Amino acid sequence: MAKQDKDATFVGDSRVSAKRIPNISPSYSDFPGKTEAFWPNFLLKEWMVAAVCLVGFLVLTVSHPSPLTDKANPNDTSFVPLPDWYFLFLYQMLKYPWASGDWVVLGTIIIPGIAFGALMLAPWLDTSKERRPSKRPVATGLMLTALVGTFYLTWAADHEHSLSHPSSKTGGEHGGSGGSSAAAPAPADSSFTADAVWKAQSSCMGCHGKNMEGGMGPNLQKIGSKYDATQIADIIHNGKPPAMPGGMIKDEAEIKKLAEYMASLK
Structure with a gap:
């Protein structure tokens, strides 16, 4: 059998680097004047900025006190406590029998713990690289369910409170706390003395x-x-x-x- 010479042709790809550089951070000496040690130089600057922000915040709290409602009155049985608006959905959920009474641990710890734990672990629970919501039905469905549930429970809590206590404040000066409902009294007799x-x-x-x-x-x-x-x-x-x-x-x-x-x- 006759031998035939075969030519080999090599094709290069410009996207592939011929020189392999290890993934090691460069030395400080490569960038003179542009880097600094974390301790104490960088951390000291961070502390100074934090101290200025803290002093500014304290000055703001002293110069503009919080607008609070009436002082707590243990004899005021008409006061209806209501949490701030961003906790209304949890407040409403505790009204349902499956999240209150004997099941209060489910409504106060287990369900919120699962929800917020899943939110924190979302990058590890859903590792898909798809960017379109339609290609990630599980993550999209869970997020939409959480949003719809939160909005509905918040609306239901505010709606029920408004129906039960129409004269009380919902979302007043105290950031959503229900104020006490003050009934307009009839003209009083100043000479009257109770027994x-x-x-x-x-x-x-x-x-x-x-x-x-x-x-x-x-x-x-x-x-x-x-x-x-x-x-x-x-x-x-x-x-x-x-x-x-x-x-x-x-x-x-x-x-x-x-x-x-x-x-x-x-």
């Missing part, structure tokens, strides 16, 4: 005033012209929506005595 049986009820005076002149609750100086003793005792026992709670007085004899006195106010 000792009324002044012994600090929880009642907190809303209706020392002399029953009204405040956060209505004026009761002539409550007897509207309710009799039995009806007043029932209100004390069971409350009266939307702001009057029941069970504030436990002693039956005290309730009867107070109801009879209030029924006499015509």
